[in-house]
Amino acid sequence: MTPDKYTTISTPGTGDFRDRGSKFLAFSYPVFTQQEIKDKLQMLKKLHPKANHHCVAWRLGTDGSQYRATDDGEPSGSAGKPMLGQIDSLGLTNVLVVVVRYFGGSLLGVPGLINAYKTATALSLENLPRVEKWIEGLYELNFDYPSMGEVLYLLKQCEATIYQQDLQLFCTIKAGIPRPQITTYVAKLEEIRGVTVKPQS
Structure with a gap:
């Protein structure tokens, strides 16, 4: 990547990870504004009203200076941070990932949750076409x-x-x-x- 370019994704993607009955459905989107992020999150909450958690990570801006990671009721640091870590490990910006969790009855513990959110996010991003933009x-x-x-x-x-x-x-x-x-x-x-x-x- 040159200093005058940034890398983002060009199409939405999905990932599906399961552990001890819990389902983790990840949705990735290219986004450019915080309003787009709100709209996508509202849409997913309508599509999955019975999910237990809608955890969010995003990074915005050509320099990636705006970002957020939320655990939505999961133990602190067990969802949003590992999700954002996957966005950052690929060097992406202008990207939103939402992981929708359906609880399966068994507690996974913090290490299990970190692994689940990280893996679902990675699956939703791994095969997406990436683009370099000015x-x-x-x-x-x-x-x-x-x-x-x-x-x-x-x-x-x-x-x-x-x-x-x-x-x-x-x-x-x-x-x-x-x-x-x-x-x-x-x-x-x-x-x-x-x-x-x-x-x-």
Whole structure:
């Protein structure tokens, strides 16, 4: 992985691990926002209302700086942490894993739980296609309609990601520009008459 790229998964995955009657069903998703994480968790809680636990681990951001691991009623450190450990061991970010547990009647103890959550997570991630993506700087571009062709041409040329666009008489585009291209392409965009380029946090 180059310093200007990060690695994530491109499709959802599932894993299924069983131990002494307990079922551990793992679901992995590529995600980009905390709202997406909430939506996926709510969906799984609706699909599995009778499960005893819905344990969660996620890491977000191109630098992986946002993360969370929850045990959802399991002994502290026995679920979320080993799940997050599997995400990190693969060097992934923008990934959510939820493990849904159906209790089978036998207590597994903390080592048994750590193994179960870790294994279910690993199974849900192991065969998924991984993609390297550019770390981007986010920018808002404002311009008049006649400049649209030039602006879109430059964004395409630098492999920018367009996240939002409103192309009326006066146009606004929110785009992610790959980090190695920022200096060159922001300068080129600002050279177009009437175009303003504002960095977004």
